[in-house]
Amino acid sequence: MGDNNLLSIPPTLLDEVPGLADALADEPLNRVAASFPAASLPWALLAQQARTHGNYVNAYAYARTGYHRGLDALRKHGWKGQGPIPWSHEPNRGFLLSLFELGKAAELIGENDEVERVHTFLTDSDPSVIDAILADEAAHAPGTETIVIRGIN
Numbered sequence: 786m787g788d789n790n791l792l793s794i795p796p797t798l799l800d801e802v803p804g805l806a807d808a809l810a811d812e813p814l815n816r817v818a819a820s821f822p823a824a825s826l827p828w829a830l831l832a833q834q835a836r837t838h839g840n841y842v843n844a845y846a847y848a849r850t851g852y853h854r855g856l857d858a859l860r861k862h863g864w865k866g867q868g869p870i871p872w873s874h875e876p877n878r879g880f881l882l883s884l885f886e887l888g889k890a891a892e893l894i895g896e897n898d899e900v901e902r903v904h905t906f907l908t909d910s911d912p913s914v915i916d917a918i919l920a921d922e923a924a925h926a927p928g929t930e931t932i933v934i935r936g937i938n
Contacts, residue, residue, distance in 0.1 A: 794868030799858050799876040802826075818847075825855035826879030832886035836893065845890035852887050855880030870910040872917045881910060885918050 802824045808817045809827065814834060818827035828851025835844035859870065859880065870877050888903030907914050 796869035796871050796874070797859055797862050797864040797877070798871075798874045799855075799862060799880065801876045823854050823857065824879060825851040825858070825883045827851075828854060829879055829882035829886050832883065832890060836886065836889055841890055841893040844886060845894055845896075848883050848886035848890050851879065851883030855883055867909070872911045872914045881907065881914050882918060884910075885915065 805821050805824055814831050828847050832844045832848035872881055884907055888900050891899040
């Protein structure tokens with residue numbers, strides 16, 4: 786990351802949200818988002834879920850909410866609109882995933898200028914973030930057997 790951080794701005798590291806991981810394990814996503822509205826991760830996961838089910842406008846709205854809540858959190862941690870936001874720091878992942886989902890949803894609804902802005906923001910935040918998110922998605926994708934058993938093509 787040092788190559789992209791020419792101003793030597795320290796990375797912004799968000800705090801873990803107490804209780805969020807347990808809620809995500811035990812409750813429906815919409816309930817988690819309502820219980821933790823300032824946390825980006827539930828909004829990002831709702832966006833991802835909506836996108837994978839073809840609800841692109843909902844995905845866009847969820848992702849934009851997670852993105853803006855993440856910007857609020859980043860600013861509270863001293864972020865001034867530039868500098869690294871590393872994916873390797875797990876509490877940053879909700880914001881970065883919201884941003885990624887915003888780009889995907891923007892592409893699906895034809896908001897092409899936003900797609901480019903999101904891509905630049907992501908790679909400026911952490912050059913490895915897109916590959917990391919795509920690898921994580923691939924690791925959690927259902928296998929062919931699951932799709933056949935459920936009868937989904």
